[in-house]
Amino acid sequence: xxxxxxxxxxxxxxxxxxxxxxxxxxxxxxxxxxxxxxxxxxxxxxxxxxxxxxxxxxxxxxxxxxxxxxxxxxxxxxxxxxxxxxxxxxxxxxxxxxxxxxxxxxxxxxxxxxxxxxxxxxxxxxxxxxxxxxxxxxxxxxxxxxxxxxxxxxxxxxxxxxxxxxxxxxxxxxxxxxxxxxxxxxxxxxxxxxxxxxxxxxxxxxxxxxxxxxxxxxxxxxxxxxxxxxxxxxxxxxxxxxxxxxxxxxxxxxxxxxxxxxxxxxxxxxxxxxxxxxxxxxxxxxxxxxxxxxxxxxxxxxxxxxxxxxxxxxxxxxxxxxxxxxxxxxxxxxxxxxxxxxxxxxxxxxxxxxxxxxxxxxxxxxxxxxxxxxxxxxxxxxxxxxxxxxxxxxxxxxxxxxxxxxxxxxxxxxxxxxxxxxxxxxxxxxxxxxxxxxxxxxxxxxxxxxxxxxxxxxxxxxxxxxxxxxxxxxxxxxxxxxxxxxxxxxxxxxxxxxxxxxxxxxxxxxxxxxxxxxxxxxxxxxxxxxxxxxxxxxxxxxxxxxxxxxxxxxxxxxxxxxxxxxxxxxxxxxxxxxxxxxxxxxxxxxxxxxxxxxxxxxxxxxxxxxxxxxxxxxxxxxxxxxxxxxxxxxxxxxxxxxxxxxxxxxxxxxxxxxxxxxxxxxxxxxxxxxxxxxxxxxxxxxxxxxxxxxxxxxxxxxxxxxxxxxxxxxxxxxxxxx
Numbered sequence: 209x210x211x212x213x214x215x216x217x218x219x220x221x222x223x224x225x226x227x228x229x230x231x232x233x234x235x236x237x238x239x240x241x242x243x244x245x246x247x248x249x250x251x252x253x254x255x256x257x258x259x260x261x262x263x264x265x266x267x268x269x270x271x272x273x274x275x276x277x278x279x280x281x282x283x284x285x286x287x288x289x290x291x292x293x294x295x296x297x298x299x300x301x302x303x304x305x306x307x308x309x310x311x312x313x314x315x316x317x318x319x320x321x322x323x324x325x326x327x328x329x330x331x332x333x334x335x336x337x338x339x340x341x342x343x344x345x346x347x348x349x350x351x352x353x354x355x356x357x358x359x360x361x362x363x364x365x366x367x368x369x370x371x372x373x374x375x376x377x378x379x380x381x382x383x384x385x386x387x388x389x390x391x392x393x394x395x396x397x398x399x400x401x402x403x404x405x406x407x408x409x410x411x412x413x414x415x416x417x418x419x420x421x422x423x424x425x426x427x428x429x430x431x432x433x434x435x436x437x438x439x440x441x442x443x444x445x446x447x448x449x450x451x452x453x454x455x456x457x458x459x460x461x462x463x464x465x466x467x468x469x470x471x472x473x474x475x476x477x478x479x480x481x482x483x484x485x486x487x488x489x490x491x492x493x494x495x496x497x498x499x500x501x502x503x504x505x506x507x508x509x510x511x512x513x514x515x516x517x518x519x520x521x522x523x524x525x526x527x528x529x530x531x532x533x534x535x536x537x538x539x540x541x542x543x544x545x546x547x548x549x550x551x552x553x554x555x556x557x558x559x560x561x562x563x564x565x566x567x568x569x570x571x572x573x574x575x576x577x578x579x580x581x582x583x584x585x586x587x588x589x590x591x592x593x594x595x596x597x598x599x600x601x602x603x604x605x606x607x608x609x610x611x612x613x614x615x616x617x618x619x620x621x622x623x624x625x626x627x628x629x630x631x632x633x634x635x636x637x638x639x640x641x642x643x644x645x646x647x648x649x650x651x652x653x654x655x656x657x658x659x660x661x662x663x664x665x666x667x668x669x670x671x672x673x674x675x676x677x678x679x680x681x682x683x684x685x686x687x688x689x690x691x692x693x694x695x696x697x698x699x700x701x702x703x704x705x706x707x708x709x710x711x712x713x714x715x716x717x718x719x720x721x722x723x724x725x726x727x728x729x730x731x732x733x734x735x736x737x738x739x740x741x742x743x744x745x746x747x748x749x750x751x752x753x754x755x756x757x758x759x760x761x762x763x764x765x766x767x768x769x770x771x772x773x774x775x776x777x778x779x780x781x782x783x784x785x786x787x788x789x790x791x792x793x794x795x796x797x798x799x800x801x802x803x804x805x806x807x808x809x810x811x812x813x814x815x816x817x818x819x820x821x822x823x824x825x826x827x828x829x830x831x832x833x834x835x836x837x838x839x840x841x842x843x844x845x846x847x848x849x850x851x852x853x854x855x856x857x858x859x860x861x862x863x864x865x866x867x868x869x870x871x872x873x874x875x876x877x878x879x880x881x882x883x884x885x886x887x888x889x890x891x892x893x894x895x896x897x898x899x900x901x902x903x904x905x906x907x908x909x910x911x912x913x914x915x916x917x918x919x920x921x922x923x924x925x926x927x928x929x930x
Contacts, residue, residue: 585599
């Protein structure tokens, strides 16, 4: 029934009520109440009244219409954070998103105190995803990444319900290289990972931390270690010792200690080594002063000694009266070994034994050989005496006295030898000597008057002097030539000793010798002389006892070609490799890296002495030196990056231009003062343009790089592909 019909019925009811009242009948108020009204007693007790039910408004009789409670606002009727929903005759409330009713019933009327309270979304595990932190807000929440993680696919803070952002672990990438250090280990590159560094070879860790940690900002922090070059300095000085040291204080260097004169090595090691920590190991050598103690006695002798037994002290022995020394030296010396040494005398009772026999003389002797015994001599018939005394006594030394008795025959005039002169003669002996310009050749130089009265002439021959070694010279810096001055076809032994030194290498010393046996008159001997060395050569003819000396200097050779790995690159910053052997005789002083832009036919002069100073200009306007590296900074292998923008030996390693082609040439230089030699190799080709290289057969035989060597030049030419 609509409202119009209902109003008409109410009007009819009122008319009926009025007619009944007119007729004197009583009106029933409750019967006139609206369907949505309730009949209630009046407060003053005067009768009944019709009141609209809760949720309706009107006069209670003719109309009661729905009341819209929500029109006064959801906040006032439902409370904060709510939405009001009107119904016919009533209403209900719901909470906004992010809130929930306190009675946990989604639809409510706040007449029982129910209200909307904030929902703590962070109480739900994983609401923000892995490695994220949740923050509860009034009616909402947001998320942020934990330390060591960073936002991905969105801003921070984020809400996983509104975007696809999530937290991703921080990754620092590989640690960068650190000067004077090497990377020892790195397990991971994510946040909190640790990279361990160590000092490079030849350096020692003095202070700081050797670890690097991946930080929350994606950068490695550290290391702070201070690596210093290892130098041990001067070795320690020990009492009563001297040192044998070559002056080197790098790790592995050694110094040898020895006890000074008057002391001896009692115990302990005499070696000190420079360690990798930059310290000399402490030798424990003990040097004690030499003490030889009391000298040992010699039988039948008297000892003359001042009771001092240090090194160099002496004791003198004398045989007692009636004895004589038959053992040699009578002085003993305290030696460095702590022992008395040198005395070898033996004292023996004097006994002269049998007298000395004199040729052509009779001996008159009673057979006794005691001290003071006498023997007389008398020349036989036909000989005459050449002496002032003809007797000898047995002396205190146990020997018969020496007398100059000679029984000589009469042999006539002194004999003469060709090209000789007489040095001395008497009636029985003549001594000959070759005159100047001649020397004796075999045979005795003495003529003797024989018992037959005839001279037994000397067999010596005097021949003209010829130097055993003459016309000595050196060819090709290593081969000796000389002429042998010999007589007859005798075999001569030659000893050749050669000693080499270098002005630029004080510790260098080359001493060797060799022997040559030959009958030839013209001789040649080639020696294995080292390059760039000053040599003094001595040649001795052993049998003749003659020595000749000559000096020679070897030249500086061109250095060996560097061992490189040739490769073609398209990157403008290629890293190239060099391989070098550790050789003490390696003459290389430095390396130069040349950059040659590819422009038609090119000619590179390797033998031209390029300047070693960065300020000098090169002849070519296109080619340039990009790096100069001292050989002391090169190990057995070296990696070099062209175009890294750094300075090497004062030269700027300029970046290469993109789109251009280059050749990289490595030049090895040996130099000393004004002398310089060099060797070049083609190291790499850089660029993106394709060319066809034409290489000669000589270059192909090298089997390493596409280039041609002609008289110290490198020729390279190419044709662009069509």
